[in-house]
Amino acid sequence: MDRLIASLDPEERGHISESIVDAVRAVPRHHFIPDVGLVRDDDGERYLIDRQADPDAWYRAVYGPNGIVTQLDDGATPLTALKGDFTSSASEPATVADLLNQLGPEPGHRVLEIGTGTGWTAALLSHLVGGHGEVTSIEVDPQVAEQAAKNLSYAGFHPRLLVGDGALGCMDGEPYDRVHVTCGIREVPYAWVEQCRPGAVIVLPWHPGYGDGVVLRLEVQDDGTAAGRVVGFASYMWMRAQRPGSQETAETTRWYWTALDPRALGDLCNGADLAISALTGLESSVSSGVDDDGEYWRMVVAPAGDPGSYAVATWRPGRTRHAVQQVGDRPVWDEVLHAYARWVSWGEPSWERYGVTVAPDGQSIWLDTPDNVLRRQEA
Numbered sequence: 001m002d003r004l005i006a007s008l009d010p011e012e013r014g015h016i017s018e019s020i021v022d023a024v025r026a027v028p029r030h031h032f033i034p035d036v037g038l039v040r041d042d043d044g045e046r047y048l049i050d051r052q053a054d055p056d057a058w059y060r061a062v063y064g065p066n067g068i069v070t071q072l073d074d075g076a077t078p079l080t081a082l083k084g085d086f087t088s089s090a091s092e093p094a095t096v097a098d099l100l101n102q103l104g105p106e107p108g109h110r111v112l113e114i115g116t117g118t119g120w121t122a123a124l125l126s127h128l129v130g131g132h133g134e135v136t137s138i139e140v141d142p143q144v145a146e147q148a149a150k151n152l153s154y155a156g157f158h159p160r161l162l163v164g165d166g167a168l169g170c171m172d173g174e175p176y177d178r179v180h181v182t183c184g185i186r187e188v189p190y191a192w193v194e195q196c197r198p199g200a201v202i203v204l205p206w207h208p209g210y211g212d213g214v215v216l217r218l219e220v221q222d223d224g225t226a227a228g229r230v231v232g233f234a235s236y237m238w239m240r241a242q243r244p245g246s247q248e249t250a251e252t253t254r255w256y257w258t259a260l261d262p263r264a265l266g267d268l269c270n271g272a273d274l275a276i277s278a279l280t281g282l283e284s285s286v287s288s289g290v291d292d293d294g295e296y297w298r299m300v301v302a303p304a305g306d307p308g309s310y311a312v313a314t315w316r317p318g319r320t321r322h323a324v325q326q327v328g329d330r331p332v333w334d335e336v337l338h339a340y341a342r343w344v345s346w347g348e349p350s351w352e353r354y355g356v357t358v359a360p361d362g363q364s365i366w367l368d369t370p371d372n373v374l375r376r377q378e379a
């Protein structure tokens with residue numbers, strides 16, 4: 001437990017409140033982790049933990065700093081395959097604590113959680129709101145939900161558990177004081193705003209398209225909208241209905257050279273990624289990688305509605321020009337470059353300066369103030 005508490009890392013992520021540290025101490029994580037789980041360590045290595053085969057290694061992982069994947073490909077692939085899309089997990093403790101810190105649940109609050117997963121966060125929320133509060137947690141996957149119900153009951157927590165699409169929220173239980181989302185969201189469903197009281201807080205992992213995920217903290221306003229800023233970083237598994245679509249392959253392909261090193265448009269955690277997302281609406285569903293021979297590639301994908309358009313830019317050691325393969329009609333690599341240039345021309349605003357307003361008719365992404373809208377997304 002001490003290793004897990006130490007991993008909450010208040011210095012790097014900002015001060016985690018005592019109440020959240022207490023909750024993490026009070027809710028034994030091992031009640032929520034299956035006997036076999038998949039861990040991805042800091043170097044990206046994937047390995048299995050098996051409670052029967054190696055209980056010490058299992059406990060070390062359970063009370064260590066990493067997330068533990070509990071489902072691949074919606075259950076279609078066994079964990080032992082080690083390959084597949086991560087679709088359910090007990091999230092990394094530091095990220096869980098960070099999101100809860102942003103949420104600020106208090107005793108007596110009514111909280112809606114989207115994405116029950118193992119039930120660990122629902123238990124932490126139940127501890128934080130106490131006997132007079134109420135936690136409602138929604139999980140889309142029936143098997144995951146069934147196991148979470150067992151875990152929670154065994155650990156002595158009794159939130160209200162529902163199986164269904166969390167995008168709809170839950171009318172029976174509103175108005176909520178807090179909405180806590182633990183799956184990746186591109187467009188915030190208005191139902192969550194509508195089911196909250198004015199002043200309520202919604203915290204979610206926001207995956208706006210290009211680059212990694214960030215944390216968005218919204219406050220519900222008197223006029224029925226919710227607005228707030230990016231407050232940190234977190235990459236989560238997608239909410240099912242908002243997953244990037246599978247791409248058709250368009251027929252037209254064109255090759256050309258770009259002078260801009262594609263690595264410069266890689267892991268941007270500096271605000272350029274948010275500008276590119278807002279200005280282009282692209283989705284970077286397959287982002288980047290390094291081949292065995294040291295080649296770095298970055299792939300940018302157009303969203304549904306532009307089927308088949310994508311671009312792959314490749315950096316090769318020793319080259320000053322970089323190949324771009326542009327597939328389909330939409331010039332997605334050029335759009336990325338233009339958006340990047342505009343971000344530079346604005347003085348390179350950092351990630352904390354971006355925000356989102358959610359209204360009944362859609363969401364707007366803005367820079368600095370809600371009236372400086374970069375992109376409107378219709379509901």
Ligand SMILES: C[S@@+](CC[C@H](N)C(=O)[O-])C[C@H]1O[C@@H](n2cnc3c(N)ncnc32)[C@H](O)[C@@H]1O
Binds near residue numbers: 115118121166167236
């Ligand atoms: C990262 S896990 C959640 C971790 C969890 N809070 C915990 O403490 O273990 C994300 C979960 O969101 C669920 N999910 C995905 N789409 C959903 C949706 N539309 N409604 C509700 N749950 C959803 C997934 O099935 C998965 O179990």
